[in-house]
Amino acid sequence: MAGIFVYSEDIMVTKQLLTAGRALADALQVSVTALTLNETDTAAIIACGADKVIAMTGTNLWPESYAASIAGQIEKEQPTAILIGGTLRGKDVAARIAGLHNCGLVNSALSVEVVSGKVETTRIIYGGLAVCTEELSDGCIVTIDPRTYEEAVADATRSGETVAYKAEIPDDATNVGAVCPIVRERADLAIAEKIVCVGRGLGSQDDMKMAEDLAEKLGAEIGCTRSVAEDYHWLPTESYIGLSGQKVKPQLYISFGVSGQVQHIVGARDSKIIVAIDKNEKAPIFEAADYGIVGDLYDIVPALIEKLGK
Amino acid sequence: MNIVACYKWVLDEQDIKVVPGSLSLDMSRAKGKISEYDKNVIEEAVLQAEKHAATVTALTFGNSKAKQSLKDALSRGPAKGFWVNDAAADIADGFVTANVLTAAVKKIGEYDLILFGEGSSDVYGQQVGPRVAALLGIPVVTFATKIEVADGKVTATRKLGDCTEDVTVTLPAVITLLPEVNKPRIPGLKQVLGASKKPVEELSLAALGLEKEAVAPKNKIKSIRGYAMDRKNEIYAAGTTEEKVAALVSSLTKEGLL
Numbered sequence: 001m002a003g004i005f006v007y008s009e010d011i012m013v014t015k016q017l018l019t020a021g022r023a024l025a026d027a028l029q030v031s032v033t034a035l036t037l038n039e040t041d042t043a044a045i046i047a048c049g050a051d052k053v054i055a056m057t058g059t060n061l062w063p064e065s066y067a068a069s070i071a072g073q074i075e076k077e078q079p080t081a082i083l084i085g086g087t088l089r090g091k092d093v094a095a096r097i098a099g100l101h102n103c104g105l106v107n108s109a110l111s112v113e114v115v116s117g118k119v120e121t122t123r124i125i126y127g128g129l130a131v132c133t134e135e136l137s138d139g140c141i142v143t144i145d146p147r148t149y150e151e152a153v154a155d156a157t158r159s160g161e162t163v164a165y166k167a168e169i170p171d172d173a174t175n176v177g178a179v180c181p182i183v184r185e186r187a188d189l190a191i192a193e194k195i196v197c198v199g200r201g202l203g204s205q206d207d208m209k210m211a212e213d214l215a216e217k218l219g220a221e222i223g224c225t226r227s228v229a230e231d232y233h234w235l236p237t238e239s240y241i242g243l244s245g246q247k248v249k250p251q252l253y254i255s256f257g258v259s260g261q262v263q264h265i266v267g268a269r270d271s272k273i274i275v276a277i278d279k280n281e282k283a284p285i286f287e288a289a290d291y292g293i294v295g296d297l298y299d300i301v302p303a304l305i306e307k308l309g310k
Numbered sequence: 311m312n313i314v315a316c317y318k319w320v321l322d323e324q325d326i327k328v329v330p331g332s333l334s335l336d337m338s339r340a341k342g343k344i345s346e347y348d349k350n351v352i353e354e355a356v357l358q359a360e361k362h363a364a365t366v367t368a369l370t371f372g373n374s375k376a377k378q379s380l381k382d383a384l385s386r387g388p389a390k391g392f393w394v395n396d397a398a399a400d401i402a403d404g405f406v407t408a409n410v411l412t413a414a415v416k417k418i419g420e421y422d423l424i425l426f427g428e429g430s431s432d433v434y435g436q437q438v439g440p441r442v443a444a445l446l447g448i449p450v451v452t453f454a455t456k457i458e459v460a461d462g463k464v465t466a467t468r469k470l471g472d473c474t475e476d477v478t479v480t481l482p483a484v485i486t487l488l489p490e491v492n493k494p495r496i497p498g499l500k501q502v503l504g505a506s507k508k509p510v511e512e513l514s515l516a517a518l519g520l521e522k523e524a525v526a527p528k529n530k531i532k533s534i535r536g537y538a539m540d541r542k543n544e545i546y547a548a549g550t551t552e553e554k555v556a557a558l559v560s561s562l563t564k565e566g567l568l
Contacts, residue, residue: 099444104528294547
């Protein structure tokens with residue numbers, strides 16, 4: 001039996017996966033089966049395009065512990081492709097299933113589509129320098145990061161089958177305790193409209209004041225490169241933009257003192273307009289920029305703040 | 311206690327150039343390095359070993375060029391190296407790498423803690439650690455920023471975007487680490503010199519006795535192309551500060567951003 005499976009522990013992400021999953025299923029003329037850990041979401045999932053929902057119930061609240069049960073459903077139904085939401089929990093589950101099921105796994109796909117009857121994905125490699133296109137083997141798992149696809153539009157007239165499934169949780173003596181929410185000191189960069197980004201070109205933490213002033217003038221949030229957060233701790237870890245940090249999509253991204261290593265750029269290059277200010281005209285950030293000023297940030301940024309103030 | 315620190319010898323992505331026009335990749339000047347995330351892995355293994363009087367084995371799967379990685383890896387503190395030397399590593403995916411490393415870990419025999427990076431700095435597949443755990447049938451905790459071993463168990467603090475959680479599992483176990491777990495030491499001359507005296511076991515892929523399909527990558531790579539940067543590249547380099555700022559503000563106004 002063929003078909004497309006989708007799973008995420010997060011209903012918002014499940015709806016985004018259904019956009020991609022429905023398109024694949026229609027191209028291959030197969031059905032979409034969604035797995036969920038939450039019975040109350042089944043109607044919404046069907047409205048968003050699933051033909052069948054398997055609502056898994058179990059005694060364990062830890063989403064990762066359902067990997068073996070999901071792998072069991074995959075063994076039984078033999079789907080052509082399995083789309084899993086690329087949250088960190090989702091990637092954990094995906095890799096566990098891939099190990100149990102001995103199947104392929106493509107993480108953080110930028111796109112997934114049917115080309116000449118085969119499912120193909122693209123993803124970035126070498127820190128964002130290159131894009132790799134793969135033709136998937138049957139039964140391959142693909143994770144897709146949140147917000148890669150828009151949520152599927154709900155249509156309440158759609159109908160589908162709902163199956164309840166009692167999950168068997170393996171007893172491997174895993175004990176989950178002390179779950180602490182991370183309190184965000186700043187706004188969520190992932191949804192910011194404008195971002196001022198600072199890098200190691202800043203001489204001292206006092207210069208963060210310039211970033212704050214510029215951000216205030218622009219109505220922007222403040223982000224940074226990895227070393228500003230991880231080495232200097234001038235901003236919290238969740239403020240750094242890059243491959244292993246935040247992926248941002250603002251209308252305007254304006255950086256100063258950022259050289260533009262590819263690992264950073266990959267987090268910012270979905271911005272509509274990229275502006276760079278740096279004294280090194282050979283800095284790679286300028287290749288990634290729409291507009292740039294070559295100059296000393298200590299001259300340029302105060303002049304820009306003043307100009308914007310008028 | 312026995313700790314296995316898994317690492318990958320990768321091309322330094324900073325040295326890879328995208329050829330304009332064709333968007334093919336020029337790797338002719340790219341040097342090798344231990345994957346950045348795996349420097350944290352080796353460091354954590356050694357830190358844990360210092361605390362618990364454990365033996366650390368550095369394990370890698372790489373082609374013949376990975377030989378030079380062992381000296382670097384061992385200068386960071388592990389007692390011995392284990393290298394599966396085969397050109398198949400060049401095209402291995404997460405499935406193949408996990409099969410090879412699982413077979414290698416079984417060959418090493420004694421293991422309590424197996425550490426991996428969350429991904430490699432070249433292809434960042436983010437899957438080998440949990441796959442190895444599944445193949446060995448042992449627990450795994452991913453994305454750890456802190457680990458503590460006590461009483462035959464390991465507690466790892468995971469960082470998951472919107473929360474942290476402490477997960478305790480019984481040893482033997484696999485843990486994958488986030489880079490913030492530690493700051494890797496920079497080996498001194500003495501450590502570098504000492505590294506060449508440490509034992510390294512080299513094995514061919516054939517010696518691991520894996521089935522043919524276990525070392526065949528799952529997916530077909532159709533193309534690898536440089537990411538096309540399509541930007542306006544209007545750079546103001548000449549003129550006074552005021553002129554340059556005025557030019558930028560004018561452009562951003564035209565874009566409707568101010």
